[in-house]
Amino acid sequence: DAGVIQSPRHEVTEMGQEVTLRCKPISGHDYLFWYRQTMMRGLELLIYFNNNVPIDDSGMPEDRFSAKMPNASFSTLKIQPSEPRDSAVYFCASSLQAGIILGQPQHFGDGTRLSIL
Amino acid sequence: AQSVAQPEDQVNVAEGNPLTVKCTYSVSGNPYLFWYVQYPNRGLQFLLKYITGDNLVKGSYGFEAEFNKSQTSFHLKKPSALVSDSALYFCAVRDITSGTYKYIFGTGTRLKVLA
Numbered sequence: 001d002a003g004v005i006q007s008p009r010h011e012v013t014e015m016g017q018e019v020t021l022r023c024k025p026i027s028g029h030d031y032l033f034w035y036r037q038t039m040m041r042g043l044e045l046l047i048y049f050n051n052n053v054p055i056d057d058s059g060m061p062e063d064r065f066s067a068k069m070p071n072a073s074f075s076t077l078k079i080q081p082s083e084p085r086d087s088a089v090y091f092c093a094s095s096l097q098a099g100i101i102l103g104q105p106q107h108f109g110d111g112t113r114l115s116i117l
Numbered sequence: 118a119q120s121v122a123q124p125e126d127q128v129n130v131a132e133g134n135p136l137t138v139k140c141t142y143s144v145s146g147n148p149y150l151f152w153y154v155q156y157p158n159r160g161l162q163f164l165l166k167y168i169t170g171d172n173l174v175k176g177s178y179g180f181e182a183e184f185n186k187s188q189t190s191f192h193l194k195k196p197s198a199l200v201s202d203s204a205l206y207f208c209a210v211r212d213i214t215s216g217t218y219k220y221i222f223g224t225g226t227r228l229k230v231l232a
Contacts (some may be wrong), residue, residue, distance in 0.1 A: 004160070031218060033220075042222070042224045042225060043161075043207065043222045043225070045211065045219055045220070048218065049217070050218070072130070073150030088133075091160055091161070093160075093161075102213075103149040103166055103168040105151055105153075105163035106161075106163075106220060107163070107165060108161045108162070109160050110159050111158045111159075111160055112156070112160075113158075
């Protein structure tokens with residue numbers, strides 16, 4: 001049973017470049033979450049989707065960040081232009097709607113480690 | 118506002134000894150409580166949850182957690198620690214009565230089990 005798949009696992013790029021992170025949720029899950037993890041700030045929720053629709057993007061730090069979910073099996077998080085302070089590990093997680101009401105957990109991918117030079 | 122606190126940045130325990138990782142929460146309404154574990158270079162993995170029912174819940178890898186409503190706590194426990202339990206542990210809460218589907222995660226507690 002495939003879990004949440006994120007790509008790339010590592011990304012190193014220079015500041016000012018566009019960065020696109022990708023996520024494939026678990027099939028059948030209809031909630032998708034993007035998180036950022038840093039030593040200083042811990043785990044932060046950036047945005048989440050329900051049935052491909054963004055529900056809460058209050059955690060997105062700036063307009064440089066954008067996220068899309070064009071279909072149930074794919075989501076992207078884009079940073080344009082990137083800055084060194086965006087360096088972090090970015091996680092995608094998915095969950096079932098019915099499961100959320102009953103308290104089913106989120107399932108996390110293994111993250112993308114992003115380094116902006 | 119909903120919140121969860123993990124008061125210890127790090128917990129050290131000798132292998133074979135019991136371990137406790139502490140978590141307290143603050144929500145309006147009934148809490149859904151979770152524990153996750155994170156190993157190096159991996160995503161968070163679900164360990165166990167409390168929704169309703171018995172205050173003692175059992176989860177993966179021999180872990181259990183005790184829900185205490187009066188103390189608003191949900192401490193993670195294991196009777197006998199293994200070196201392989203060394204990892205970062207996160208407590209999380211969601212208050213479904215607020216209509217949000219957000220998880221609120223704690224800051225994490227690093228567990229180090231010494232051989």
